[in-house]
Amino acid sequence: MSNSSSITEFLLLAFADTRELQLLHFWLFLGIYLAALLGNGLIITAIACDHHLHTPMYFFLLNLSLLDLGSISTTVPKAMANSLWDTRAIFYQGCAAQVFFFFFLISAEFSLLTVMAYDRYVAICKPLHYGTLLGSRACVHMAAAAWGSGFLYAVLHTANAFSIPLCQGNDLDQFFCEVPQILKLSCSDAYLREAGLIVASLLVGFGCFVFIVVSYVQIFRAVLRIPSEQGRHKAFSTCLPHLGVVSLFISTGMFAYLKPNSISSPYLDVVVAVLYSVVPPVVNPLIYSMRNQELKEAIRKVISWMFLSCGKLPISLHK
Template identity: 85%
Template sequence: MSNSSSITQFLLLAFTDTRELQLLHFWLFLGIYLGALLGNGLIITTIACDQHLHTPMYFFLLNLSLLDLGSISTTVPKAMANSLWNTRAISDTGCAAQLFLFVFYLSAEFFLLTVMAYDRYIAICKPLHYGTLLGSRACVHMAAAAWGTGLLYSVLHTATTFSLPLCQGNSVEQFFCELPQILKLSCSDAYLRELKLLVFTLNLRTFPAVIRGRLRGEDTTASFGFPLS
């Protein structure tokens, strides 16, 4: 029986074994990746430079673009490099880092989308209270809560996953290190620990309601540059 401590690298899933198709995959994903970099980069630059866009909605959109850049940069470059160099290997440290960053960006994006939905709810249903409930300080606090909760969520899952004994080899059935695929390599009773963690982290997903309740009575007019419209 193998153990996670004896595994020094993982083997990622290859899209194809044909060299021509591997190169095609590289160039195709390179174009998609550069397009994502350009699109999100333009959004970030435009919002940062245009004073008219310093509003809560665009502030959250800027954060969303940063998270999108992070998530795609965590997985796609390694997949492209593997196709270009005709390899499947990723080190155990690299796999842990990739899993940590992917879960972090993905979960933070989920929480931020929840905050953005609350922003639109206030703008549509309570426009007269919009400036009070979504001032600059409130926006910064909610964005920071989304990033921080995503970080906590990722730390818990990554630490738990890589503390499990791995008994099913080191072949990952995905082109990046994904949480469910790593769990498939663990021993049969290891799922119980991850299940307990999943139940615990479900409580983290209630954070927007908690923050919303605390922000209602708070003075949120600190300066971040947002006009309160």
């Protein structure tokens, strides 16, 4: 028997027992992590450097890329380090920090996706009021509200989860510190307070989900009334990527937190966790840049500039 005050570290789930498979896992996660850094880094640089992209939609997309970079950096590097050094340990304080930052960034991302749905709704359904409703000050306030709500949720969940007495050891069946896994270590019914907070958070999240769905129903009704095919294509090219990102984020996240215990297993929990914590930060840049010509052109300019700079660097060094 142990309680939370005597626990100094948690043991994360090991992906493999053999050294070869551990190193394979390290290289696989390294590739995924570098792809996320490259994709989101290119989007952030392109939006920051191209004045044509200094609009509300791209401002929110820049914030989304920052959140994606943060969320994948919270979980993947520690899992990579554990595989590389053949260990499972994470310090108690490190686990609390992981829970805080992951909740902060994921909650803020969901709030931001809701704001982005509102941005697309105003742009397509109320274009004459777009400049008024989504001025620069309003955009900053909305983004700040998304980040702020994520911070509030993170403080509440982290404080609750780590104030619960833990009596079931310190083994977590996950590759990062996840609240549902910590609750499995709790004593008797002490976890019910945090479970109640999760339910309350899910209700708020469901409200945001309904708002997004209603917004898109209105958007598609308006798009189908656009007479020109080119106009419809442009509207769909800005809306469908966002809808794809929202669908991926919500479906994997809801399955992770709402799946019944009867179908829960360490293998399934890890697969679902990868789907909602690792896949979106890698896939989001691809989804957004696939149909968006403006963004693709800006990214192409950034890549060209990077190659030109690399080409000039040896010359300047020889001088």
